Amino acid sequence: MEDIQAVIARNLAKLRKSRGLSLDQTAELTGVSKAMLAQIEKGKSNPTVSTLWKIANGLQVSFSLFMKEEKPVIKTINISELDSIDDNDGKYRVYPFFPYHPEKKFEIYIVTLEPGCVHGEKTHLGEEYILIKEGQLTIQLQGEIYVLGSGDAMQFPSGIPHNYSNLTKEQASFFLLMHYPESDEI
Structure with a gap:
């Protein structure tokens, strides 16, 4: 299972870029500083639940979107x-x-x-x-x-x-x- 900090970083960057938003624009929409957003996207900061909620609300997405893993999980069971x-x-x-x-x-x-x-x-x-x-x-x-x-x-x-x-x-x-x-x- 991938580290949650890396998952959040990848999902935030992917969402921001897919919408053509700069870090400045994202900061304005979310109320989270440009520096904090950059740290999260680089995987250097583990955001708090409150910070993730601010980002989710500002970008109008679900909170859980940031925890969604891209890789399909392959599982075998006997x-x-x-x-x-x-x-x-x-x-x-x-x-x-x-x-x-x-x-x-x-x-x-x-x-x-x-x-x-x-x-x-x-x-x-x-x-x-x-x-x-x-x-x-x-x-x-x-x-x-x-x-x-x-x-x-x-x-x-x-x-x-x-x-x-x-x-x-x-x-x-x-x-x-x-x-x-x-x-x-x-």
Whole structure:
């Protein structure tokens, strides 16, 4: 992960230059001195939160824009490296591959259900996107029963009461993407 001071420096310089602003013009818009802006852009000064807010407000951008990293983060994960979150006496296991991040507004899990597992009815924020990896999953949703097998997918608002069941004699597993389109608060 790149040093935050370097990230802020690069993002401020890039934003200022993309708008064709001089340091003097940026200082006038933000109320932050030309010298301080130059020090930040050179990575020689670590700005305070107050200073970043002044710059963000003056340039009419989000505060978080200055912390945004340019490089794509490449991440590999193996399920054997993860601790599961269990329910139903270990018959329902959730492996958090990519936990929630407010900027991305989604999280991705692999869920496994042992034979005979019925994971009770629930509702929560967001939307669910389910892609069956293996086995067969029965979903009860608004009084309707949906039976999905390997390669099938389903999407629904999570605020609708729903439950998951594995009514077979084989383990079922699925990818679960939870999307939170309207709220950064979970």
